[in-house]
Amino acid sequence: MQIATVTPLPGQSRYAALADALRARIVAGEWPPGSALAAEQSLAADYGVALGTMRRALDLLAELGLVERVHGRGTFVRLGLGGAPMLRFFRFGHHDGEVPASRILARDTRAAPEPVARALGLGPGEPVLRLERLRSLGAQPVLLEEIWLPLPLFAALAEGDPAGWDDLLYPMFAQRCGVHVARAIDEIGFCAAAAAQAAVLGLPAGHPCARVQRRAFDLGGRCVESRRSLGDAHAFHYTVAIT
Amino acid sequence: MQIATVTPLPGQSRYAALADALRARIVAGEWPPGSALAAEQSLAADYGVALGTMRRALDLLAELGLVERVHGRGTFVRLGLGGAPMLRFFRFGHHDGEVPASRILARDTRAAPEPVARALGLGPGEPVLRLERLRSLGAQPVLLEEIWLPLPLFAALAEGDPAGWDDLLYPMFAQRCGVHVARAIDEIGFCAAAAAQAAVLGLPAGHPCARVQRRAFDLGGRCVESRRSLGDAHAFHYTVAIT
DNA sequence: AAGTGGTCTAGACCACTCT
DNA sequence: GAGTGGTCTAGACCACTTG
Missing domain, CATH: 3.40.1410.10 (Chorismate lyase-like)
Structure with missing residues (x-):
């Protein structure tokens, strides 16, 4: 069920706009560090985009270090720098x-x-x-x-x-x-x-x-x-x- | 026209195998540094894979720093480290x-x-x-x-x-x-x-x-x-x- | 205008993880 | 077995570069 939508800025790709939207929700605390985001399928449906497009958005967030993708488990908000x-x-x-x-x-x-x-x-x-x-x-x-x-x-x-x-x-x-x-x-x-x-x-x-x-x-x-x-x-x- | 084929090692994805195959051809000198590779479409046809799969292979080579992709021009073998x-x-x-x-x-x-x-x-x-x-x-x-x-x-x-x-x-x-x-x-x-x-x-x-x-x-x-x-x-x- | 890479779609199937 | 992300396909259309 579509519950949200993004409109890419001129010159911006849709997956980049999606990544921005998700980033804002993460920063706002909707998904606290360590928790799992909604599933790709679900997010894609929410925003009314193809699965592949949502995947690119999530991959972008992973590259930026904001989330971590784990095969078979989900996409998690990173806990932050650990170790020393x-x-x-x-x-x-x-x-x-x-x-x-x-x-x-x-x-x-x-x-x-x-x-x-x-x-x-x-x-x-x-x-x-x-x-x-x-x-x-x-x-x-x-x-x-x-x-x-x-x-x-x-x-x-x-x-x-x-x-x-x-x-x-x-x-x-x-x-x-x-x-x-x-x-x-x-x-x-x-x-x-x-x-x-x-x-x-x-x-x-x-x-x-x-x-x-x-x-x-x-x-x-x-x-x-x-x-x-x-x-x-x-x-x-x-x-x-x-x- | 399909002229080649790759068989991924067990546990390896097809695009990774394609990237390996292309890397070997680059190292062998088939495309010298600075020159353009064949177009994605052509390469995909050569290996009998979908365009998206070949694109992932080329993106992988770009991440590794072996090639450089230029929108509208082609995919080029990198000239190597320059500057100082x-x-x-x-x-x-x-x-x-x-x-x-x-x-x-x-x-x-x-x-x-x-x-x-x-x-x-x-x-x-x-x-x-x-x-x-x-x-x-x-x-x-x-x-x-x-x-x-x-x-x-x-x-x-x-x-x-x-x-x-x-x-x-x-x-x-x-x-x-x-x-x-x-x-x-x-x-x-x-x-x-x-x-x-x-x-x-x-x-x-x-x-x-x-x-x-x-x-x-x-x-x-x-x-x-x-x-x-x-x-x-x-x-x-x-x-x-x-x- | 032709050729290139970039985006997006819609869907199938696979591999992994948990219960 | 159900749910997750990962791979692959086939095709359409867009944006950029060059002749």
């Missing part, structure tokens, strides 16, 4: 695959500094939560992070003892704040560690470090995190396929 | 978009050292051409490269004056040696510059450097180049999208 995506940039000895333990060194609320406000898409001076976080493998500190989170959204993290927090932030963002990180952009650079930073990492002052500046986005494309991670440059290792 | 793919990793002041001038510092023929032989997929001790190459922007040296090329293939580069060479190697590989670099894998790390390397780059000894270890492959998937590039770590800059 920062670790793809580093190799620390024989701890591969291990998730570093996490310790919050500092937490405070302040007006967003100008660059942070710009990264998060906030107005100047809006309140943000700032975290300093040290990640360690065994007894060895490996990554020092400064994390900025927009504040009405992450209010749940401004209270309670951070000692009880999980080693992985993104699953915690989802559980406690309802924020699902779907996508991130990492800018890799290089710098010398300032004395204070080096001390925390157990490195000599001025030691060469890799710096990863991350901006993370939710399903709707809103920037929900700005992060700066620092680690020993000699542990940095990344592989890129060029085509 | 190494520069995606660096930002040197206000020279963005500029191609660094290239100077060959050394060129010799020798038996492949073990790691190079392994990277190139050669037997131990097979002959290779070794190049040392300095790339500069204006008067400033920016990248120092050590390049290893398998020798029967690149014999044309073992003779003649390298001073006349182009600033870009890959187009020259294509013109002089018939080698089209289709794909590369870059491994990024950081290290301290050895005294000799630092001197050439105009940096103090021990200065932190970004090191890019590249393996380049031709259309057939053969490794045709092993390269190690070194540049000032402070000029290193790379952006990755995580999803």
Whole structure:
């Protein structure tokens, strides 16, 4: 039974318009992360299009990373980034695959500094939560992070003892704040560690470090995190396929 | 008129088998880089499959970077990597978009050292051409490269004056040696510059450097180049999208 | 105007997953 | 067995490029 319809913008294909429509419904929360969308057949009937056209729309959403298709089960809204995506940039000895333990060194609320406000898409001076976080493998500190989170959204993290927090932030963002990180952009650079930073990492002052500046986005494309991670440059290792 | 046929391996789809068949014909040189394949309609008829199935096969080859589809013109075998793919990793002041001038510092023929032989997929001790190459922007040296090329293939580069060479190697590989670099894998790390390397780059000894270890492959998937590039770590800059 | 790839349809059948 | 996504077909029409 047809219950909706899409009208492609001029120059836009019908499956692209369908993908936009479905994306809007996902962002609106109609299908929460982890749940299954309606079946292709059903969606195609709903919009009054051929099955193949609806399939292209869903394939497009899958390419964009918004949904995941599983043969025989359904099409699912992705849960967001899991694991420890920062670790793809580093190799620390024989701890591969291990998730570093996490310790919050500092937490405070302040007006967003100008660059942070710009990264998060906030107005100047809006309140943000700032975290300093040290990640360690065994007894060895490996990554020092400064994390900025927009504040009405992450209010749940401004209270309670951070000692009880999980080693992985993104699953915690989802559980406690309802924020699902779907996508991130990492800018890799290089710098010398300032004395204070080096001390925390157990490195000599001025030691060469890799710096990863991350901006993370939710399903709707809103920037929900700005992060700066620092680690020993000699542990940095990344592989890129060029085509 | 049907002139060929494919039989998918068990568990393989027909379009995947078609893509394999077409890839083999491309690698064999039936359609040289830059030329257009036969039209979809014609290919579909040749193999006795539906148009949509052949389209999926060609789309797959396009995803793999083997061909490029151009609406209204045809499907073309890709010419290979162009531009200056190494520069995606660096930002040197206000020279963005500029191609660094290239100077060959050394060129010799020798038996492949073990790691190079392994990277190139050669037997131990097979002959290779070794190049040392300095790339500069204006008067400033920016990248120092050590390049290893398998020798029967690149014999044309073992003779003649390298001073006349182009600033870009890959187009020259294509013109002089018939080698089209289709794909590369870059491994990024950081290290301290050895005294000799630092001197050439105009940096103090021990200065932190970004090191890019590249393996380049031709259309057939053969490794045709092993390269190690070194540049000032402070000029290193790379952006990755995580999803 | 002719030839190319891109979109869309309508339907059949297959492969996988769960109950 | 019922329901899901994956493959394949056969054909119509559209959009783009070139002579």
